[in-house]
Amino acid sequence: MRLELIPRRDVSSLQRSLAPLWAILAALVMGGLIVAFLGRSPLAAFRVYFLDPLTDPWALQELAVKATPLIIIATGLVYCFRANLWNIGAEGQLIVGAIFGSILPLATVGMESAPWVLPAALLLGALGGAFYGFIPAILRVRFGVSEILVSLMLVYVAELTLDYLVRGPWRDPKGFNFPTTPTFESFATLPNLASEGRLHAGIIIALICAAVTWFVLNRTLFGFGIRVAGEAPRAARFSGFNANRMTIAAFVISGGLAGLAGIVEVTGQIGQLKPAISGGLGFTAIIVAYLGRLHPVGIIFGAFVIALTVYGGEAAQIALKLPLDLTRTFQGILLFCVLAADALTTYRLRIVRGVTA
């Protein structure tokens, strides 16, 4: 017995845009089954995971805080994924962005007021991520090295570099030997948007990133080139786009946005550097990018859906004693479902009996 995928005729755009909803539904059913196997009520889990956060204003702020870096990274990934380039090292670019971006806030600890530090830190963070994204791109263009492997392996380099810095040269001398840097001054952190809660200005940066990305991809020649390069490389060359330059540009933008997300996280809600500042945001953003169908508006929704699973996962750990790993499992199931929904929208599954046709 084997399975065959047969192309469907005439798939409407409505069906295509509904695919992620089907995916979420299927993932919910599977997640419910797992919860049932763990001996808890799936309905109670569903309430704790998905309904409670959406009815509590404080929780809504928390969702926005968690969605912020995901939106920024995923919009960056769109440039690569649309061009058929596989940047899976956003996590590393995020960390390097956080490191570069923290240089100025750390150097100004103890100063009175320096309003230029925050914008400069955000810019440096983006530059750091862009530099880190440039490495796999230049290796691919010059030597034909797989960008998948390089971008992934550079994640570990970034993680260990950060670890070294916060345990070594950048450690807070007054920090009781904890592996953290000094806390940034308030002028070097993103302002809060509400008097209560943790919502910070990062969400505005994220929405601006999404809007600009929408404009670039849909209205500019550069964005057109990215799309054509992904669809048909020869046509892109015929159109006058240099494949090497497009590869580098896509990776630099993608890395730059991941770096920006890193420094937004640090200046927005952490306030210092620690050995672990991300917890896999750069990988989760890949799910967000596909959940959002590589479209900036879709990504905003996708980021909130994922933020919901993270927040709900924390709540479920407390309320139902469900392991936090369940959240990761659920995110994984969700990614599979999204990809399967895409495939099943375009193709019809047929089961063929017998070894050969």
Added chain:
Amino acid sequence: MAEVEGADAPLCVLDGIVKRFGDLTANDHVSLTLRTGEIHALLGENGAGKSTLVKILDGLLAPDDGRILWQGRPVTLANPEEAASLGIGMVFQHFSLFDNLTVAENIAVAMPAGVRLRVLNKRIQELGDRYGLALDPKREVWTLSAGERQRIEIVRALLREPKLLILDEPTSVLTPQEADNLFTTLEELARQGCALLYISHKLEEVTRLCDRATILRGGRVVATCNPREETPQKLASLMVGSAIPPLRDRDHRPADVRLSLRGLSAPPAELHGIALRNVSLDIRGGEILGLAGVAGNGQSELFEILSGERAAPDRGMVLIDGEACGDAGIDARRRQGAAFLPEERNGHAAVGALSLPDNVVLSRHATSDIAPSGVIAFDKARALSDAIITKFDVRTPSPLADAGKLSGGNLQKFVVGREIIGNPRVLVIDNPTWGVDAGAAVLIRQALIDLAAAGTAVLMISQDLDEIFAIADRIAVIHHGTVTAPVDARSVAREDVGLMMTGGQGVSHAA
């Protein structure tokens, strides 16, 4: 059962086939009988319903009404594999090949499981020798020309020993000699009892090769006849519904040299590519220079360097209007007044997943007001696209349709129109009418003639000698990366050019 069974029954009968797509009836009660040993032509314009009918016969589409009888028995063809196991083989006009696999691997994927590659290599070579379809089984497909790729499709179908072989425009990329070889192959196949359904718009071919012809127009059968008893003109008028206008002639009044190649030599860009050797050509405004040659003799390499998709080794090897531009990119050359159109419509000259206006942006963003300062003005792209659709009679489901939704002929009219509507001073065009129907071909050739008459230098690379003799003023031949000196089209014999295409010295090298 009322049908005649067994040996007396025709091999395949299509009986009242109806296929609708929304409001469009692509096949309207089409009936067709195919007998063993006959070569049956299926004629019709773009959109006449030929492709739909063939897809039904190949199991790719299910008919809405009507029956298919195979050796007298009604059958349903749910998919191509079922059609293949009955003995229906198909050679498509658009190649369905994996670029990164070798010839043998591409053939193996279409074979039943358990065929050993070494055995297959031998059979490929045997078939190649027997039918004049020379192929190196170990070469990767991306290194092959369109002509060679088509041979794979033919060999792939023949390996399954079909009882009915359907060929969609099979000679569109072959030289006259290759086509003659193919006809011998096909006649041999027919003698051995294979039925052939031959889709073509080359009416001379059909009148020469086919025993019967079914002519479709607007989804209906308008005539069934013996093409040997008809004139090509008669068949053409049946197909189109009215007489096809002949090409309007013009004076050949060459002006200044607009496009020059000076001693162009270039190593191949790809492992199995062709090196260009000392190519020199001058193309004047007001003339069409036809560059004849068998597929895979350096045409695509030459096109790449002419267009600037690949830089020439030396700046002075390519000149546009006397200005050296061998190192300039394709957009810079477009800004110098040149336009280019590659051979492959899908994925090179156009992107199927993009709309028609987007496909205008593809090659015209540097030479129009579509994208000033990098932001695309889609209303202007749309306006230009609409103008092309009107002026070049492009039949499209909608002005914003994806390019992939258009038939081959209509998409070709669109991309040719896209380049011509900008009034380029130089046009390099590779196989302008490859695989398009008679009506579209006449329109495109007339547009090239008119463009030259308006003073443009046109370099037309073509594997179709009929096309070259129909519109070229001078003819040169490319063979193994070298180009002969051009000769006057009126003073050279077709046979001589045919001979030069295979490396023979047909005529003295007079300029």
